[in-house]
Amino acid sequence: MAIARRGVLVFALCSATLSGSRPTAAQSPASGFGHPPTAEELRAIDIEVTPDGKGLAPGSSSASAGKSVYTRRCETCHGPTGKEGPQDVLVGGQGSLATSTPQKTVGSYWPYATTLWDYIRRAMPFEHPGTLTADEVYGATAYVLYMNGIVGENDVLDQTTLPNVKMPNRNGFTSDPRPDVPLKKK
């Protein structure tokens, strides 16, 4: 019965909002559903990194130190120089985006270096995601950026320096103008 009553309470809350007596978020009474996460629960899943660098884990590495991470964990799928595949090509393609054979790589297309760090930590290596240490993620990130000529071989990437890496295609994106095709011909 307690369970059913909680459901009714939430429903009443939704109805009140719809009917116009709109409580501000802070005043909304709790329905009893859900529990506050513990710090540990949050730490396990709170992984995203935003372009300003929020969410980057402590640690550091450089291309020279990260090369071995790339060789061991990335090269099989992305090739010795990041250009060979068989999976996504990571290197090259700068200047190709406006041609009939555009090559979207980290160097030619990705607007934020933080995205690379986030994605490697989140999803790579493809078959064993989440197994790299923070230093290894910084190292693989640095090496891919180095192969693209974006950072120097011994530049150290960490929570402070990574968000400041300027990606070549940083200003290459525009907002959605659709509908962009004439509405009516006749």
Add this chain to the structure above:
Amino acid sequence: MMAMHNRSRRRFLGLGAAWSAVLVACRPKTVAPVAEPRALGAAVSSYGSRSPYEKTTRFFNQNTKVPLEEASSRTPLHDTYGIITPSSLHFERHHSGVPVIDPATHTLTIHGLVDRPLVFTVNELRRMPSVSRIYFLECSGNSGSEWRGGSTDSDVQRVHGLTSCSEWTGVPVAALLRECGIQASATWLLAEGADAGKHARSIPIKKAMDDALVAYAQNGEPIRPEQGYPLRLFLPGWEGNTNVKWLRRLKALDQPAMTREETSKYTDLMPDGTARQFTFDMEPKSIITRPSGGDTVAKGALHQITGIAWSGRGTIAKVEVTTDGGATWNTAELQSPVLPRAHTRFRWSWGWNGGETIIASRCTDETGYTQPRLAELIQVRGMNSQYHNNGIQAWKIAADGKITNGNRA
């Protein structure tokens, strides 16, 4: 796989020809007498399955370098009816495989710019006030092959099979965000899955507060694993990959996270080398699903042209069908109910007199937007944009009745 596909297609054509012949000629047919059954049929069973005579399947290409855990499978649109896609035939697109998730241990955490971060169990979500809505779901890469010319022998399943339509049941995201005390500074919501690659997309808070759902059921049963069991985000009318499956977390942010999927993928490259970012809604689109590529139509017979139309911006207002390559357009019959952001079934009856021609459909939605020709889209967006092709699909009928992809004809 393809053998089955062809077989089911032949079976359909056989039925179609028989139906047409009856309508046109009204000739009595000689039918072999069916033996009266002398044995009992099967007993009741605990979980149903389709007739052993029905073989249609999703299509996926096994001969690419892409791992199948990162691949897509396509709905057999030519072999489905009405507007609801059977859950077992709903298209798939995974970025790191289908996880096996125990609903007893899975949770949804809402945190970030909220007054009360909360963790909801699946059971709690199933007990909260819910809604059920019928919505299409389309991958933004659907029909993408056509930007660069496509293939004359491709069929409706391979070209357009990344769209499906289901009844989804779940809890409005707005109610959950209010429950957590969403703060005024929150402008984006990061949605993240519990799959191996932790698929993640940023969603404007406006959409989240409008019609977004945390869905746990599809077509009356818990969502299938391929569709996000036990929880998925559902954003009506928006490109497929924003509808994050195996949803484990919603975090309120004051900026988009700029995840890999919303920067390096699912952005539309324009001829000048710039790319459009955050092209969320799927524009109005229609396709003739029968007859379509791979079919052969009979001369002198009456054919029911049928297909589906949908708009990520609302309700379909009109579907027109041409059978003369666009010289004239006929208003098709729409099957009710016509629902916002759902597949809409249309039909048009047509007698083919022989001779080469092109058939196609185009739709107009409640906003007044009319589905453009592919050439018009290419004129504005070039041939590199990869995603969001909602252009008219032309099917070319040859003098012998064989139908091929007519987009470049």
